[in-house]
Amino acid sequence: MLIMVTDLINWKTQAEQYLSEGNYTSAAYLYEQAIIAEPYVTPYYWYLGLILLLQGQETEAQMTWMLPMAEVDEEEIGKLTNELLQVLEAEAIQREKLEEFSLAWVIRQHIREINPTDINNLIKIITLSIKINNFQGDNLIELCLIEYLNTSRNYNSLYDDLKNLIQEVVKEAPLHFATFNLLEASLPYFSSSSVSDCLDIFLPAAMRIGHTLKCPELATKILELILRLDSDNIESLRALAIFYQDSQKYDIGIKISKKCYSISHELPDKIFAIHLLLRGLMSAGGYWEEVCNACQELELLFKQLICLQPIEISEIQTLRLLTPFFAIPHIKDNPVQFKSTNNQVAKIFQASIQKFAGEYLNCYSQLNKNKSFGYSHRKLKVGYLSYALRQHSVGWLARWLIQHHDKEQFETYIYFVDYKQINDWLQEWYVSQVTHPHKLGMSAWDIAEKICNDEIDILIDLDSLTLDVTSEVIALKPAPLQATWLGWDASGIPTVDYFIADPYVLPYTAQDYYTEKIWRLPNTYIAVDGFEVGIPTLRRDELNIPSDAVVYLSAQRGYKRNPETTRWQMKIINEVANSYFLIKGSGEEEAIKNFFYKIADEEGVDCSRLKFLQQDPLESTHRANLSIADVVLDTYPYNGATTTLETLWMGIPLVTRVGEQFAARNSYTMMINAGITEGIAWTDEEYIEWGIRLGKDANLRQQVAWKLRQSRHTAPLWNAKQFTREMEKAYQQMWQIYVEGR
Template sequence: MKSSAGDHEGAATAFKSFTEIRPDFYQAHFNLGRALVQLGRDREAIESFQRALTLHPHHVKALTQLANAHKRLGNLDEAVRLSEKAFELDPADTSLVITLARILSQSGRYREAVEVYQKALEIKPDSAPMHYNLGNLVRRISGDAAANPHYVRAVKLDPNHVNALINLGITHRRDSPETALEYFRKAVALEPDSLTALYGALSLEQRYCDFDAREISHAATLKALEGDAYRSLIWQTAANWIYESLFAPLPWPAIHILQRHISKLIDEEIRVQGSLPEQVPSAVASNRRLRIGYLSPNFGSHPVGLVTLSLIPAHDRGRFEVHAFSTRPGGSDGSEAAIRHRDAFDTFHEIGNRHARDAAAYIRSQGIDILIDLDGYMDNTSPPILAFRPAPIQVFWLGHGGGLGLPFVDYLIADAIVLPPGEERHYREAIVRLPDIYHCTDRPPIAGDCPPRAHWGLPDDATVYCVFNNPDKIDRQAFDCWMRILKGVEDSVLWFSPFRQNSNTLLSNLRRYAERQGVDPARLVLSERVPDKSIHLARIRHADLMLDTFTLNASSTALDSLWAGLPLLAMQGDRFSNRISNSMLHAIGMGDMVCADLDEYERRAIELGSDPSARSDLRNRLHDNRDTTPLFNVERFTRHLERAYETMWSRHRDGQPPAPFDVPLMR
């Protein structure tokens, strides 16, 4: 009774007393073990389950509990042996099948796990849970397409199988996103507080700029996070939600809850896999080069890869040895940027096909002093590697706005605009502020020749506003504001960047919302994607003004605009993620283009759209500032970043813990 009421300590005491009175009663030992499990005392629980099995060798539940306890302690071989014994005793018990298969999977024995399900399905072919779990395994081994029939079968057997519907959404997301959205919405209808289903729905509604549906899903998410729905999330989905909060903001308490949940689950995975041997500090010569490592799946044609192209060769090789650790499965994306990165690093390591523990051990074997994660929660390849502590100092920088909030990340690199003094309380990392700007830049070539406006579908004599941001960043507030701007400037148009797949659905939604605001949908212009970035940069110059988004700013897109000479109008933000363009504009001496509020943003956009002379003055200022201000001064930025690394290392070498500091301005 005490255990069922939640008093596990009282239950353990009661069952312990009972075993002393009746040491031959196997059920008392079993119940004591279960109470100890609830208290997190697995080693003691193992003793109780073993006593129960001595008295009752065929006690299937005791075997299963014992297997799970060994699994949690990382004794996977013993866990497999015990699970196999339980499975032999009752091969038709779905829970036993799933337990054995999961433990085999955690041991890396995926094909054996598949065989367990196949054997069990011969006995119980109509088990939706087993078809679902088999689908998960097949997906890991052979990919989405191979897994789909198993998920479809699970849903056919159990139309209310929420997880199978969610996984059908996940497996269709890339190639058939509209079908994926249908699956996610079905799952939400069945389980309105499923944060996994809500994430799938919201992220796609955002991609398509379906503002009405997006706001409903966002409200449902906030409601679900008020309770404990997050507890059912795997760590990757919790991480997805933190990344999604850049686009659809979550309150700080919810973000902190998700961060703690991620930390707890990753810690449990490490206990199962076994941590790396503790690093023994070694004497380090003060004059040797620091070994820094950059960790990312995106050393290629990705915004992170592109903006770091000039940084890597700019590092002072007399003071730094620079390594890349690519977590991209299957290696390089084959782009020109990937080739340049491979040549720029002192050593380029492919670790994308290694398990997290193996990847961490490999990084440690390279003697890396400072490991800089450039990914964070974008692709979720870094956190499980960082958790094994492969380097004595671990840093998050650049991948996305904000921090990770994980105990194994020591520093977060920022600046005084994106993360002003007083906001450190929101971050677990020690904050390092660079003096000019936290974001690095590249200086890519711009094509000399570019087709005229008409080639891109733009009127020759119109005022052209452009929004070349990822459409995921567009929300109703920004779009409604832009429509008012168009109505305020006669014959103006809004030029959108090339969208991803299913552009028709996206553009249809935007035109529908434009019409609702009383704007002719034909004033929204979409141009095709241009594979040659130099031509893309050249065509940007056909626009008159770039309008930034509000919730998540432009970053690499803002840099493209400013480098090409196109003025950018932004609005003051209240978080790291919506202060990025503010930081960039100040670093290029154009801080007056950051508006205090929505009214000023709208008013200035209309004024500039109506005044060619004012726009010309802005372009001239931008042209003059480009080569004389810090934003595109790669060498100056690199020296500041290197000073940050050296300060971190100096503290570590002196036995001091990570602590916040500001890097002084270097002339």
């Protein structure tokens, strides 16, 4: 039956209801009848085509839309097209409100076919693609969005939708090249609307890309975009200095660090700027005079900070107070002076963090008060907190403790700070080893709350002061007992109860200047069952080294290159005929070479006897390549740690200088716990003497190598299961002391 004009209102209402209910067949029937009754009313065709489109009949929909346009002039076609676009746009908006995103996406794709240059529509297509998990970075190119953004001047009308889109795209495809192009194309839109919005979006994106996703080069490009709008934005400059350094563009990173210092006015900001400068200079290696001057300035600023207490410090300034201490032990071995300053600043740090914590702190304290009970009837809950449980020195060494834990007596938790969203098999190994792995971000409050809710008994900090977020968590005291182990020296934060050491890694007078109770394990503070070793790729003939030559090696970061130690090493090379020195480690190549060449020249060593090696792509290859060396020469006042263990595992004699601080005694305790004393030097002169003696005496080298091979079967250093039992006993004793109120 044909619909009469008098029924127009009623049938339209019915058709709209059918359409909203998804009863497309009935809605289509009504519009078909309307077209028969009034074939010249064009909106009927638009809605009938829309209904066909929603039923998946795209060809039929397009044919329906074309019918009214078949015999009209060009001007009329433009008018009809705009009518159709309005109908489709209204329906797309309605579907978006109903959260029917797939249907909205289909409708907008047809809007694009009709009007491919509608930027608002393109933005919404990509936004919908993300919502329906159908987005790829290539979509930005295929839809020509970036091209249109670069030519459009409708900054204000596009701004809100574009801003929302960028936030979603940087989450979904942060590393795709088109994402950066999108950020760059959007810059004029932020410039005309809100520079602060640009900072709020671009800076977190750069931090995630640079830190979490390990792409510092891309992070620097994004930060440079911010500086186009605000050339003196201090937060962007600080991050830019770090990421240029991480990209091994040390000269630019150092230059930006100096600019940060010049525009910093408050004392905490100056401290952090000096830290950035030291980070660049020491990573590059070879800038010793500048390093010493900057370190002197840093110590002076710390003293000023202590003297000026109490002063107001913001939360972000507080977070940056402790990490600058990392540089100082690389420069000098004076733990009494160092710990005195470190402990006082750590106390300021904790007080400030707890002030900002407010009610959070009360919550943790109340829960911990309720935990004074024994553990004999239940498992002890031990949590490990770190950003480094991945392919990192801490990750390589801590795994044996996690693997050998007694699951009948201990319930283990891992709190991954800034969980790396990259392919890292060791990180995934840790995830698989514990019942409760928590993949967390960079919010100390969230991490502390998770630890608190898990009711952890003992929290083990593996980062110490090398990461500000970890230090903040520790200062919040989310667990009743907290201890520092492995990652670095003690942090000095008063909420830490114990620092886990052994009889050798700290002198017995150390308790006089440590705020933490030093808990000494009976043998060693670290043990491993071994290392994966690959196929060596280094050959003497390829390095132009004779087969009968004595090869010395030093494999350390630029941070640890000290001119005094390097001078000892040159004296050794000079005294041992037919000897060569292999130098390996990250740093600025020319600066490192100039550093070594200068000292070699002063000591009369031909620079052709120095060979500079590239970093190996795999840790297993690096360990295999250690076997090219006859003797490894350690650094001082900051020894090797993982590198020392790897050297000893490969059976290679090592020369180390023992100092007073933790960083200057790592190699000492490892050698003792491997059963050798040959190569342990207590003075500068002894270091040189051992280096010469091991170079000249092949029999002595063979004896040391034999002892190291035998030690694999007997020494505490290679018995991780025994070490784990000793750690577990320590945990039980710590907890017993706690519950007894001692």
